Amino acid sequence: MSATPSVTPSAAPDQTSSAVHAAREPVLRPESRAPHVLFATLMKDLRLEWRSKDAINSMLFFALLVVVVFSFSFDPTGDDARRIAGGLIWVAFLFAAVVALGQTWAREIRNQVLDAYRVSTAPANDLFLAKALGNFLFVSVLEVVMTPLFVVFYNLRVLGPAYLLPVIAVLGTWALVVNGTFFAAISLRTRSREVMLPLILFPISIPALLGMVEATKIILTGESSAKFWIVLLAVYDLVFTTVCLSLFETVLDAE
């Protein structure tokens, strides 16, 4: 056994030094650099979006068009408006979100940025979380701008506990965005990727969409308790965030 250090002279000191290093300064391990990668990517995306305003403009206009088109299909002023408004709002947001989600990874294709990510030591999940958070912010801005418009156009008055609406909005938006960001990464590797994203995102999102629509409807009409739907959305978020994080690296490295 005494011969072992001489056989691998270089490995042994490295191991000991790294072990000592890890014991003394656990803060400097690669995993702890993760928030920097996440933060840097997120800020880069926000800055790009701030300068170009591509996603937010197209989303806003798209959602506005959906509101107008729906107003022709349904009677927006009748007493039923409150019952259908939850569905209209969320379908408009879902369609508009797809516009932004489709652009998520497209800008990383140019100049082979995505390949650079792949060979870098940056954790893949940080990249994913940064993109998902960026999309979450974009869609949230959209919702904040569009909701007053819906209220005005459809003469809405909340009869239930209104303070729950932001909770539903956050949980629902995350449900759409976390899966949407992941599926955008999948559809990136397909022909006609713009078409592919909604085709794989919508079927999986049906339970979440049902949760958002029903919860919003219950609160708008004040009929019963939305607790079941809020819990369902929270569990849905938890499960699918876990699935996304455990599979993203595999999909990113897929060759």
Place this chain on the structure above:
Amino acid sequence: MKTPVLIAIAVVVALLAFGLYQGLVVAPTEQTMGDVQRIFYYHVPSAWTCFILFFINFVASIWYLFTRTSKADAIAVTMAEVGVVFWSVVIITGPLWARPVWGIWWTWDARLTSTLVLGLIYVSYLILRRFATGGQTPILAAALAVFGFADVPFVYLSIWYFRTQHPQPVIGGGGSLHPAMWHALLYNWLAFSALAALLCWFRYQLERKQRDVEETLALESLLEGSPK
């Protein structure tokens, strides 16, 4: 064709014929619904078979993600395709039965809606496979299969809660099933499972051969290019 395959086909045909005999002749006529209820012996076994195939698709996808063996991926695609075929049988025979019994072709009842949504997930899986380019297809498809399977409890829970809050149309049957009806149902299920197994076997062989051909072609083009 090889003899074992011919024997397998003969067995499946015999089972299907026996199942048909059981369903049409041996099983008693239902009191309120009449003879149209016999569609049950095709509808329910197809549904059970399709759920089993989707489950095997999930297992094969997980297997693929861990081992990256081409065999696992071939099994996954086979199960999804044959599963969607049986799902189509369920979705087509359902309205055929519902129309005379309920008076409507379709109702957004919990079981119908969740079966429809489940099928949509696997159709989107097949579309993804069709559209994905290059060698990444198996990984992307396996990832989507995991998502699809994780979605199943949510689909059932949400739609069940959504629909049971509202008045529901009467679901046929319910209650107890006559023993002869049970026999017919189980014989048919056996026959349908055997048919599914046979179809899966053919589809799997086809998939393997297709992959072999693609590999050989790729290798040949490499070899042709190398001496120059």
